[in-house]
Amino acid sequence: xxxxxxxxxxxxxxxxxxxxxxxxxxxxxxxxxxxxxxxxxxxxxxxxxxxxxxxxxxxxxxxxxxxxxxxxxxxxxxxxxxxxxxxxxxxxxxxxxxxxxxxxxxxxxxxxxxxxxxxxxxxxxxxxxxxxxxxxxxxxxxxxxxxxxxxxxxxxxxxxxxxxxxxxxxxxxxxxxxxxxxxxxxxxxxxxxxxxxxxxxxxxxxxxxxxxxxxxxxxxxxxxxxxxxxxxxxxxxxxxxxxxxxxxxxxxxxxxxxxxxxxxxxxxxxxxxxxxxxxxxxxxxxxxxxxxxxxxxxxxxxxxxxxxxxxxxxxxxxxxxxxxxxxxxxxxxxxxxxxxxxxxxxxxxxxxxxxxxxxxxxxxxxxxxxxxxxxxxxxxxxxxxxxxxxxxxxxxxxxxxxxxxxxxxxxxxxxxxxxxxxxx
Amino acid sequence: xxxxxxxxxxxxxxxxxxxxxxxxxxxxxxxxxxxxxxxxxxxxxxxxxxxxxxxxxxxxxxxxxxxxxxxxxxxxxxxxxxxxxxxxxxxxxxxxxxxxxxxxxxxxxxxxxxxxxxxxxxxxxxxxxxxxxxxxxxxxxxxxxxxxxxxxxxxxxxxxxxxxxxxxxxxxxxxxxxxxxxxxxxxxxxxxxxxxxxxxxxxxxxxxxxxxxxxxxxxxxxxxxxxxxxxxxxxxxxxxxxxxxxxxxxxxxxxxxxxxxxxxxxxxxxxxxxxxxxxxxxxxxxxxxxxxxxxxxxxxxxxxxxxxxxxxxxxxxxxxxxxxxxxxxxxxxxxxxxxxxxxxxxxxxxxxxxxxxxxxxxxxxxxxxxxxxxxxxxxxxxxxxxxxxxxxx
Ligand code: SF4
Ligand code: SF4
Numbered sequence: 001x002x003x004x005x006x007x008x009x010x011x012x013x014x015x016x017x018x019x020x021x022x023x024x025x026x027x028x029x030x031x032x033x034x035x036x037x038x039x040x041x042x043x044x045x046x047x048x049x050x051x052x053x054x055x056x057x058x059x060x061x062x063x064x065x066x067x068x069x070x071x072x073x074x075x076x077x078x079x080x081x082x083x084x085x086x087x088x089x090x091x092x093x094x095x096x097x098x099x100x101x102x103x104x105x106x107x108x109x110x111x112x113x114x115x116x117x118x119x120x121x122x123x124x125x126x127x128x129x130x131x132x133x134x135x136x137x138x139x140x141x142x143x144x145x146x147x148x149x150x151x152x153x154x155x156x157x158x159x160x161x162x163x164x165x166x167x168x169x170x171x172x173x174x175x176x177x178x179x180x181x182x183x184x185x186x187x188x189x190x191x192x193x194x195x196x197x198x199x200x201x202x203x204x205x206x207x208x209x210x211x212x213x214x215x216x217x218x219x220x221x222x223x224x225x226x227x228x229x230x231x232x233x234x235x236x237x238x239x240x241x242x243x244x245x246x247x248x249x250x251x252x253x254x255x256x257x258x259x260x261x262x263x264x265x266x267x268x269x270x271x272x273x274x275x276x277x278x279x280x281x282x283x284x285x286x287x288x289x290x291x292x293x294x295x296x297x298x299x300x301x302x303x304x305x306x307x308x309x310x311x312x313x314x315x316x317x318x319x320x321x322x323x324x325x326x327x328x329x330x331x332x333x334x335x336x337x338x339x340x341x342x343x344x345x346x347x348x349x350x351x352x353x354x355x356x357x358x359x360x361x362x363x364x365x366x367x368x369x370x371x372x373x374x375x376x377x378x379x380x381x382x383x384x385x386x387x388x389x390x391x392x393x394x395x396x397x398x399x400x401x402x403x404x405x406x407x408x409x410x411x412x413x414x415x416x417x418x419x420x421x422x423x424x
Numbered sequence: 425x426x427x428x429x430x431x432x433x434x435x436x437x438x439x440x441x442x443x444x445x446x447x448x449x450x451x452x453x454x455x456x457x458x459x460x461x462x463x464x465x466x467x468x469x470x471x472x473x474x475x476x477x478x479x480x481x482x483x484x485x486x487x488x489x490x491x492x493x494x495x496x497x498x499x500x501x502x503x504x505x506x507x508x509x510x511x512x513x514x515x516x517x518x519x520x521x522x523x524x525x526x527x528x529x530x531x532x533x534x535x536x537x538x539x540x541x542x543x544x545x546x547x548x549x550x551x552x553x554x555x556x557x558x559x560x561x562x563x564x565x566x567x568x569x570x571x572x573x574x575x576x577x578x579x580x581x582x583x584x585x586x587x588x589x590x591x592x593x594x595x596x597x598x599x600x601x602x603x604x605x606x607x608x609x610x611x612x613x614x615x616x617x618x619x620x621x622x623x624x625x626x627x628x629x630x631x632x633x634x635x636x637x638x639x640x641x642x643x644x645x646x647x648x649x650x651x652x653x654x655x656x657x658x659x660x661x662x663x664x665x666x667x668x669x670x671x672x673x674x675x676x677x678x679x680x681x682x683x684x685x686x687x688x689x690x691x692x693x694x695x696x697x698x699x700x701x702x703x704x705x706x707x708x709x710x711x712x713x714x715x716x717x718x719x720x721x722x723x724x725x726x727x728x729x730x731x732x733x734x735x736x737x738x739x740x741x742x743x744x745x746x747x748x749x750x751x752x753x754x755x756x757x758x759x760x761x762x763x764x765x766x767x768x769x770x771x772x773x774x775x776x777x778x779x780x781x782x783x784x785x786x787x788x789x790x791x792x793x794x795x796x797x798x799x800x801x802x803x804x805x806x807x808x809x810x811x812x813x814x815x816x817x
Contacts, residue, residue: 083775086775086778086779087774087775087778087779088771088772088775089771089772089774089775091509091765091766091768091771092768092771092772092775093768096772124564124565127539128536128537128538128539128542128735128768128769129539129768129772131564131737132737132768132769132772132773135737135739135742135776136772136775136776138739139742139744139776145739146565146567146739147564147565147567147737147739148565149563149564149565149571149574151561151563151574151578152536152542152559152561154545154558154559154561161581163574163577167570167574167577170570171565171568171570174568174570336542336543336545336546336559337542337543337546337547337550338546338549338550341550360507362507362509365509365510365538365539365540365543365768366539366542366543368507368509369506369507369510369514369539369540369543369544370505370506370510370540370543370544370546370547371507372503372504372505372506372507373505373506373547373550373551376504376505377550390507
């Protein structure tokens, strides 16, 4: 039976460190918006060449992160409605709508004032909506747009095609020229190498942190608590601050693992989570699982911006090629659906999970379109108990709490029931 | 339905009728009969929108447009694989597969048009392991010369896969022969579209739509004859101009609108001068040059001489600018955005189009549709109101 909901938000030391660092990142955005800071480069968080941006001392701005924050702060709905007034459809990705709404509302948010873009760098990594989102921002802001075209990882082999890597590397060289023109400086290769090294070490620590959830109990929730670590991973990767955060995070998580501390008083179910979370209702959603003692030990969402736990590292010796590989191969967004099935299966097997939970979000068809087939594969072919539930990542109108809770309760009740049968 | 009774050339009517019938056959009987008559030949299905059919044809196989199933089949299995918020064509295409209706195909090609189409290609791979399923990456960085080169390489990869399935390695001449054949078809269709723009009472959008669709369901050698026959017959077609507004229709480049819907819009008082129906099968604004590097010419044509479309994001010029230019060139009165329900690319485009059209003071109407719709009352009244507002303005 479900217990009283324990307090489940992550409250460790790094929580505050994260708040400080991300607070500084946002202060930089505000400064840039007031013309007192660095040049603002809009980018997507899926595999991206932020290392190059850092090498030119420019500031990455992530509309996805801003949209997410707006949802968490429960500010998204009026902005979504404003975008729909402009002609966006109820069926369009609500990240885009919240962002466009925010753009036309003066780019002011509770966490920062978002600067106008100096360059719109559309790293087209997987999601086709990216292209349209940045196409629209380009038209609204009149800023230059560079479409960094990353071929989808569509071949069955373990490696992307050599011509794909070559094509992306060549485009990165073009991008360097663009950035050189914008900054009036030529690329400092030594500096880029140093940044690559920072990213490499950050990736190494993040990978080790991810492997800690193989322990029982898992020291943290790989879905809900990963979120806290994802912000520094994306916004601060390639900086000294970013590395320091992950050094602290690893220490803290390792200690928790050694002390057999988990996020809940008791870890009853180990689940793998697929799909982005419902940001406007993160708390309520988490509680639905916590009350059953269910802990996420792995999640695909925490790999949208990069997959490090299977060995990828940024390489200072081959900066452009390793950035290209990051974009082509080592992030969940650019992988095909079957590669995602494989990733999920590896989590189930190697991290030791009891079940798979698929959170299907209407906004993000990249993630969700076809998840019924995924369920079919896991339940019928692999015999992994699988729960599929639907809501949205940004638009609060699609979250029906009672209905979701019923589905989650029924699922874990039946898992619990099966366990007692096995015990008898 | 009230129309002015005119004596039409029965030959043209018969052609359009049979094309329409062909487009409504979820068993693909015309193609199957052709395959029976050509032992050893195989067929490859093409999901929208752009498909390099020449590569398939030059490999000795038959390219077919597998573009959903409209109202022709009941969806019973695919609904549990793709959610309610995914467009219909993805589900009906999968349903065709799950009900064994695509068994006669050797393979399916999908293209990087949108997220659901991409995931569908993976779902096809898993559910139909014997099929040759490929996903073609169409570049999106045409501001750079790298993109064209890359597309030619991608075509080579696809061609390598196709020839393994067909057992025939196409020569440069084979490729050029296929390009020439499809050039002839596309030129014919361009001419029909030109006639429609200049004299929209001569041939309706519904007619040119069923004709184009039928062309995706049969051998190109047969289809080219039909296109040329239509062109020969059209000048003698007795018809009189009606008092209608002149519109450009956009947004139906992938999922096929029901023919009845197109007719409804026309009967509501619109001459549809141009549209993006089956745009990927008409594809280029000019012939693909016949030269000694056919893959390069095909790639170059997509980069430089393709009709703009909702799935090609070219930073060199905006889609809205294209649309407005077309409105001006064709002296259209208005634009109808006819977007498939849940079609992310078309619906995103609408937001930009709407802004640009408003700024250019061009009236516009949004009509959402699903391929499986068969009652058009709402579309009719919206279109009629729209037409009235323009006629009596
Ligand atoms: S569809 Fe998904 S990946 Fe694409 S922009 Fe929207 S939320 Fe992001
Ligand atoms: S109708 Fe639109 S969303 Fe659906 S497959 Fe076609 S392009 Fe994609």
